[in-house]
Amino acid sequence: MNGNKAACMILIMIVAGIVYCSQILAQKTSARCLEATNTESDCVMAEAASKSAGIKLENTKFNTEDLRQFLIKWRPAIEHIRTGQEAENQLMSILRNSGILTISQKFEIKDNKANPFIPKSLQGTLVLQDEYAKTLNWLGELERKIPMIRVNTCRLKQGENGRQINLEIRFDIPIFNLDAEVEEPKKS
Amino acid sequence: MQAPICHDFKTPRTDTPKRLPSSFFLVPVIFYISVLGGIFLNITAYVRYRDATMKRDSFKQQQAEHESSKAQLETQEKAVEKEKMKAEKLAQWIEGTRTLQPISIAIIRSVPPEITLSDMNFERSLDIPAQINLNVRINNGGMEEVQNIQNSLQSLNYRPYNSQQIKNGEILEFKTMLVFQQH
Numbered sequence: 001m002n003g004n005k006a007a008c009m010i011l012i013m014i015v016a017g018i019v020y021c022s023q024i025l026a027q028k029t030s031a032r033c034l035e036a037t038n039t040e041s042d043c044v045m046a047e048a049a050s051k052s053a054g055i056k057l058e059n060t061k062f063n064t065e066d067l068r069q070f071l072i073k074w075r076p077a078i079e080h081i082r083t084g085q086e087a088e089n090q091l092m093s094i095l096r097n098s099g100i101l102t103i104s105q106k107f108e109i110k111d112n113k114a115n116p117f118i119p120k121s122l123q124g125t126l127v128l129q130d131e132y133a134k135t136l137n138w139l140g141e142l143e144r145k146i147p148m149i150r151v152n153t154c155r156l157k158q159g160e161n162g163r164q165i166n167l168e169i170r171f172d173i174p175i176f177n178l179d180a181e182v183e184e185p186k187k188s
Numbered sequence: 189m190q191a192p193i194c195h196d197f198k199t200p201r202t203d204t205p206k207r208l209p210s211s212f213f214l215v216p217v218i219f220y221i222s223v224l225g226g227i228f229l230n231i232t233a234y235v236r237y238r239d240a241t242m243k244r245d246s247f248k249q250q251q252a253e254h255e256s257s258k259a260q261l262e263t264q265e266k267a268v269e270k271e272k273m274k275a276e277k278l279a280q281w282i283e284g285t286r287t288l289q290p291i292s293i294a295i296i297r298s299v300p301p302e303i304t305l306s307d308m309n310f311e312r313s314l315d316i317p318a319q320i321n322l323n324v325r326i327n328n329g330g331m332e333e334v335q336n337i338q339n340s341l342q343s344l345n346y347r348p349y350n351s352q353q354i355k356n357g358e359i360l361e362f363k364t365m366l367v368f369q370q371h
Contacts, residue, residue: 004208011219018226025233032240039247046254053261060268067275068268074278117277140289147274150285150317154310156292176279182273 020108024079077147078176084109087122087146087173094145095126098138103127104167129159129166139167149173225232284317286368290344295324299333306359313365320366322348329360339363345369 061068081087088107095102107124128135143149153170288310299305311356312318326333331353338348341364348364355361 002206004212008208008212008215015219015222018222022226022229022233025230029237029240031234032237032244036240036244036247039189039244039251043247043251043254046251046258050254050258050261053258053265057261057265057268059263060272064268064272064275067279070273071271071275071278074282078278087343117274118281129337136289136293139292140287143285143289148282148285150281150312151288151310151319152312154288154292156305156308158304158306176278178274180274182270182277 005136010050074148075178078178081148081173084120084122084175087175090146091122091124091142091173093100094138094142098134098141099122100128100130100134107160117177117182118174119177119180120175122175123171125168125170125172127166127168129164131163132165135167139169146173148176284312286318286320288320291320291322291341291346291366294340294344295322295337296369298336299326299329303327303329303333318368320346322362322364322366324362326360326362328358329362334360334362338364 020149065126081090095105104127105124106126107122110121110123112118112121130138139151139154143151148171151169152172153168155168156167157166158164158168206264291310292308295308296305304327306327307323309321309323311321311323313321324337334351336364338351341348345368346366347369349367351362351364353360353362
């Protein structure tokens with residue numbers, strides 16, 4: 001091979017190298033352009049999903065507004081009684097302040113492991129006997145001051161004399177745990 | 189006339205290579221064109237590559253922001269759902285705590301003074317605590333008193349179901365199940 005041929009070969013190799021590099025760069029560029037296009041469509045989809053999540057949140061907020069307001073209204077009453085001891089103290093305070101005659105009383109704190117929202121409750125039985133008006137006013141005061149009390153049984157009967165009535169109640173004061181993880185009931 | 193003799197004293201050189209074919213003059217032209225074209229193409233490709241990279245990064249950033257915003261909204265929605273479930277559980281409980289005192293007073297007031305009630309029992313249903321089983325024993329009472337009691341219960345938005353009256357001597361026993369009517 002003479003010098004001219006060698007020079008030609010070198011030039012041709014340089015040309016081939018330039019073409020090869022250009023091709024590689026062009027491939028990379030088109031791949032990057034495709035990637036950018038895909039990312040753009042992903043971005044548009046993510047934006048749509050975000051907007052959809054926003055709409056869903058607004059709908060959920062709107063649909064649950066009444067219930068959530070209900071919870072907010074009841075929160076102070078619930079937070080007022082956080083332990084069984086507090087419930088018992090509150091009940092005893094209502095009894096003491098009324099000056100009503102208590103025949104018998106029995107309280108017990110029950111655990112409720114199945115319901116994390118109401119993990120404990122104060123259950124009890126009270127038998128009172130006093131004047132008709134005083135006794136019924138006391139019952140009203142109890143239900144007003146401890147609004148979440150559930151009077152399961154209430155028995156009213158005549159007292160020892162005509163002016164008196166005998167009241168026997170069995171009640172349940174729940175101790176709510178608002179921080180509990182509440183699970184959605186399973187649909188059968 | 190004889191032509192002058194012109195001698196070529198240079199002998200042909202044998203150490204020089206043969207001329208390349210004439211088409212090979214295109215090689216340097218192609219070289220220059222390819223160098224210029226390559227520079228142009230590579231510059232434009234590089235600019236496009238850089239723009240595409242910037243676009244991709246920008247879209248990726250936007251996508252990450254949208255995804256983060258979506259995750260936040262979903263977290264908020266979950267919190268709202270949890271609040272709702274708690275409120276439902278609370279409402280379920282509160283539904284079974286309707287006060288009994290107004291009912292007892294309404295019943296007592298509905299009967300005239302000459303009629304006495306010897307016994308009045310309220311018992312909540314175990315399965316549905318909002319339903320209250322009422323049992324009233326009326327001394328010397330009749331259907332009129334029962335009707336008055338039912339009217340007084342209806343005025344408190346309670347509807348009596350499965351009402352029964354059992355007469356036992358002078359005592360009329362009135363049994364019913366009270367269900368609160370929502371308006």
